[in-house]
Amino acid sequence: MNSTVSNDNNPSATLSFSDGSPSVTMPIYKGTIGPDVIDIRKLYGQSGKFTYDPGFLSTAACNSSITYIDGDIGKLLYRGYPIEQIAVNCDFLETCYLILHGELPNKSQRDDFVHRVTSHTMVHEQMSTFFRGFRRDSHPMAVLVAVVGAMSAFYADSSDVNDPQQRAISAIRLIAKLPTLVAMTYKYSIGQPFVYPSNDLSYSANFMRMMFSNPCEEYKSNDVLVRALDRILILHADHEQNASTSTVRLAGSSGANPFACIAAGVACLWGPAHGGANEAALNMLIDIQNNGGVEKIGEFIADVKNKNSGTKLMGFGHRVYKNYDPRAKLMRETCHEVLNELGLHDSPLFKLAMALEKIALEDEYFVKRQLYPNVDFYSGIVQSALGIPVPLFTAIFAMARTVGWIAQWNEMISDPEQKIGRPRQLFVGATERDVKPIAQR
Ligand code: SDX
Numbered sequence: 001m002n003s004t005v006s007n008d009n010n011p012s013a014t015l016s017f018s019d020g021s022p023s024v025t026m027p028i029y030k031g032t033i034g035p036d037v038i039d040i041r042k043l044y045g046q047s048g049k050f051t052y053d054p055g056f057l058s059t060a061a062c063n064s065s066i067t068y069i070d071g072d073i074g075k076l077l078y079r080g081y082p083i084e085q086i087a088v089n090c091d092f093l094e095t096c097y098l099i100l101h102g103e104l105p106n107k108s109q110r111d112d113f114v115h116r117v118t119s120h121t122m123v124h125e126q127m128s129t130f131f132r133g134f135r136r137d138s139h140p141m142a143v144l145v146a147v148v149g150a151m152s153a154f155y156a157d158s159s160d161v162n163d164p165q166q167r168a169i170s171a172i173r174l175i176a177k178l179p180t181l182v183a184m185t186y187k188y189s190i191g192q193p194f195v196y197p198s199n200d201l202s203y204s205a206n207f208m209r210m211m212f213s214n215p216c217e218e219y220k221s222n223d224v225l226v227r228a229l230d231r232i233l234i235l236h237a238d239h240e241q242n243a244s245t246s247t248v249r250l251a252g253s254s255g256a257n258p259f260a261c262i263a264a265g266v267a268c269l270w271g272p273a274h275g276g277a278n279e280a281a282l283n284m285l286i287d288i289q290n291n292g293g294v295e296k297i298g299e300f301i302a303d304v305k306n307k308n309s310g311t312k313l314m315g316f317g318h319r320v321y322k323n324y325d326p327r328a329k330l331m332r333e334t335c336h337e338v339l340n341e342l343g344l345h346d347s348p349l350f351k352l353a354m355a356l357e358k359i360a361l362e363d364e365y366f367v368k369r370q371l372y373p374n375v376d377f378y379s380g381i382v383q384s385a386l387g388i389p390v391p392l393f394t395a396i397f398a399m400a401r402t403v404g405w406i407a408q409w410n411e412m413i414s415d416p417e418q419k420i421g422r423p424r425q426l427f428v429g430a431t432e433r434d435v436k437p438i439a440q441r
Pocket of ligand 1: 316
């Protein structure tokens with residue numbers, strides 16, 4: 001294929017075939033930043049051939065204005081604003097407003113948005129009965145997939161995907177209620193009563209109270225820890241067309257209601273290669289710690305390099321970031337702040353994580369494969385220090401990513417070009433054959 005810029009400035013690419021089929025010329029589109037794309041939509045009709053891209057390494061599934069990532073230089077922009085500036089100058093609800101509406105809110109817009117979210121934090125009282133059907137030791141993501149999907153049964157009045165007003169109220173309901181459902185999931189697992197949301201607290205302070213307060217004593221909020229949680233939510237809010245966001249878009253392309261689509265995103269995020277990596281990364285650090293600690297890092301790294309071991313350095317590597325994940329740097333800073341606030345700066349796990357990171361960043365195996373720490377490497381240590389149990393880490397990730405999922409879903413639904421997502425395949429199975437009677441098989 002070669003790309004040509006015809007004299008009318010409409011760049012295009014022409015694909016020619018060695019089998020003599022007629023060549024196909026396809027338009028090339030330029031975004032505001034980032035790689036150009038080749039529009040292959042007419043390729044099959046004109047050539048009878050599909051493109052082949054398992055894992056979508058070279059495929060743009062949509063156009064979007066929400067989040068931009070440059071993996072080569074480790075850059076992440078939410079609606080054009082660098083994550084480093086958002087993390088320092090905004091809180092999570094301001095970030096939600098930005099991701100949903102495309103601009104940072106002014107004071108009155110912010111106050112109105114906070115009021116709307118705050119007045120939707122309670123869930124329907126009957127939803128609390130769903131938890132009783134689960135074993136207390138169920139994985140929180142099994143519970144969260146169920147209760148988020150069940151929201152479809154309670155909020156049918158905001159499920160018409162073609163009504164922008166209903167899409168807007170669904171977005172508010174999901175952002176507002178996810179913390180309540182995640183906290184209920186946790187309380188159920190430890191046999192404590194559910195704690196209702198408190199509307200005079202900030203989003204993150206409210207979540208920490210629903211998680212850690214109990215009816216028997218006064219709960220005192222710690223502003224440093226609340227700010228740390230808020231930053232975790234900001235850093236996980238959106239991330240372009242990752243696996244769970246693509247799942248939400250694909251589910252949404254069939255016209256499924258927003259609650260069902262977000263439940264699909266929760267299910268996909270659960271995987272250890274994706275959102276489940278923070279749980280896996282902390283378990284990996286605990287495992288090394290329990291089996292010799294820093295002295296054993298060399299042995300562990302050797303295991304990772306041994307393909308047959310199946311051992312991965314969880315919290316390292318990324319499909320897009322071939323440089324340091326900018327979120328990992330911010331998460332490491334938050335780690336320092338929280339551990340210092342809690343007098344845990346000598347935390348053996350944090351020391352082990354930094355030792356592991358140092359070795360990996362200098363080791364040819366990881367350097368050659370451009371494997372750097374990603375957002376999940378440090379987030380587990382921070383969450384652990386906040387008192388969040390390891391199995392709940394991915395549920396916190398889902399709580400943060402809900403705004404990204406719903407914004408991307410909304411963008412897709414409002415895109416006049418959108419169609420139901422229906423990829424094709426390279427068929428390598430049996431060619432047509434006849435069924436034989438069982439006696440002849
Ligand atoms: C998230 O997409 C997103 O944006 C996701 C996310 C978001 O915010 O939504 O950023 C959140 O999911 C972060 C990623 C969390 N996952 C992990 O930390 C799990 C460990 N990482 C890997 O599973 C892996 O790095 C992936 C899945 C993240 C990316 O894998 P790719 O891009 O498909 O790369 P690959 O598996 O083809 O690996 C390339 C090479 C291979 O070695 P070779 O075959 O070339 O010899 O790198 C090796 C891999 O074996 N490799 C690793 C490794 N990750 C890749 N080797 C050891 N440890 C690792 N972690």
